[in-house]
Amino acid sequence: MPGKIIVFEGVEGTGKTTIARKLFKYMINKGKKAIFLREPGGTEISEKIRKILLDCKNKNISKKTEFLLYLASRSQLIFEKIRKLLKKNYLIILDRFYLATIVYQGYARGLDIKFIKAINNFVIEDMKPHLTIILDASLDTIYKRIKKRKIINRIDKESVFFHKKVRDGYLKEYKKLKNCYLINTENKTVNQVFEMTLKILNNKKLL
Ligand SMILES: Nc1ncnc2c1ncn2[C@@H]1O[C@H](COP(=O)(O)OP(=O)(O)O)[C@@H](O)[C@H]1O
Ligand SMILES: [Mg+2]
Numbered sequence: 563m564p565g566k567i568i569v570f571e572g573v574e575g576t577g578k579t580t581i582a583r584k585l586f587k588y589m590i591n592k593g594k595k596a597i598f599l600r601e602p603g604g605t606e607i608s609e610k611i612r613k614i615l616l617d618c619k620n621k622n623i624s625k626k627t628e629f630l631l632y633l634a635s636r637s638q639l640i641f642e643k644i645r646k647l648l649k650k651n652y653l654i655i656l657d658r659f660y661l662a663t664i665v666y667q668g669y670a671r672g673l674d675i676k677f678i679k680a681i682n683n684f685v686i687e688d689m690k691p692h693l694t695i696i697l698d699a700s701l702d703t704i705y706k707r708i709k710k711r712k713i714i715n716r717i718d719k720e721s722v723f724f725h726k727k728v729r730d731g732y733l734k735e736y737k738k739l740k741n742c743y744l745i746n747t748e749n750k751t752v753n754q755v756f757e758m759t760l761k762i763l764n765n766k767k768l769l
Contacts, residue, residue, distance in 0.1 A: 565648035566768060567691040569659040573729045574718050575707035576697035577747050577755055582657045584756050585763075589653055592769075597647055600657040602635035605642045611635040616715035625671040629678070632663050637685045644689050653768070660686055661694060661735060666717075669731025670724050693766055694742040695759060696732050701725060703748055741766070 568585070570578040582598060589596035602612040611631050614620060623631075636659075647654055660682040668675040699707075701722060708718050736742045743762050747755050763769045 564651045565654060566693075567644070567648070567654045567656060567659075567689065568763070568768065569656045569661070569691040569694045570697065571658060571661050571665075571694055572697035572732060573699070573704050573725055575704040575711075576699050577707070577752065578657050578697055580752055581695075581697065581755055581759055582655050584752070585759060586655050588760075589655070594653055595651060596653040596655060597643075598655045598657070599639065599643060601639065601659055601662065602632055604635075604639040607638045607642075608635040611638075616717065618714070618716050618719060620716060625667065625673060628671070629663065629667045629673055629681075632667065633681055633685050636660065636663075636682075640686060640689055648689065656691070659691060659694075661696075661732070661739070664735060665728050665731035669734075670720075670727040692741060693763070693768060694736075694739060695762060696736050696742065696744045697747050697755065698729070698732065698744055699747045701729065704729075 570582045572578050579600070582600075586596055586598035601608075602615050603609045611634055615623075615628065615631055615635075644654060663682060664675060664678055667673045668678050704725060705722075708714070711718065733744075736744050745755055745758050745762075750758075760769065
């Protein structure tokens with residue numbers, strides 16, 4: 563596959579969307595063929611699934627249903643966008659990808675991680691990220707940033723305990739992954755985090 567996949571991961575409020583969008587604009591300004599896609603979402607069908615997943619009214623959703631909906635959204639994104647754009651040499655910037663399912667559905671909801679990994683592999687096939695950047699911050703900071711949001715979704719509303727399990731999951735998993743970097747965003751401005759992101763991309767020859 564000639565294109566590249568760069569993924570931003572991390573707990574809610576760590577700055578993924580902010581940094582991923584900034585990187586997308588930076589790449590476009592440089593004249594690169596780039597696209598920004600979010601998970602869940604990124605296609606018409608996947609965005610419909612996203613609505614179900616993030617709707618605060620859907621309190622009764624089972625963890626298995628939730629897991630399968632995330633995978634369904636991802637499967638459609640791969641089929642409609644990622645596979646084709648990689649072939650066309652695009653730099654694909656993803657706001658979350660398969661690691662989020664391991665951490666949220668595995669570490670935080672308690673579903674079997676081996677099983678999650680198997681289904682993830684079934685869905686993503688050879689579309690592995692070339693680089694994953696995990697943004698991290700303390701739970702205090704995360705809460706302050708989430709509070710600034712205009713719209714609070716079903717996952718934002720989860721308990722501190724849930725977000726702690728997610729954060730611990732990312733901190734454990736990132737050590738096991740190839741091409742995965744962690745940026746501590748605590749007390750750093752958006753611009754400082756962005757500069758650190760560019761440094762990593764430069765080292766990986768992705769700029
Ligand atoms: N390094 C940072 N310092 C201070 N505020 C930040 C930083 N990064 C992001 N924010 C702010 O925190 C909020 C959440 O950021 P967002 O990019 O939506 O996080 P995520 O996509 O990881 O949930 C936004 O209001 C954003 O402007
Ligand atoms: Mg976001």
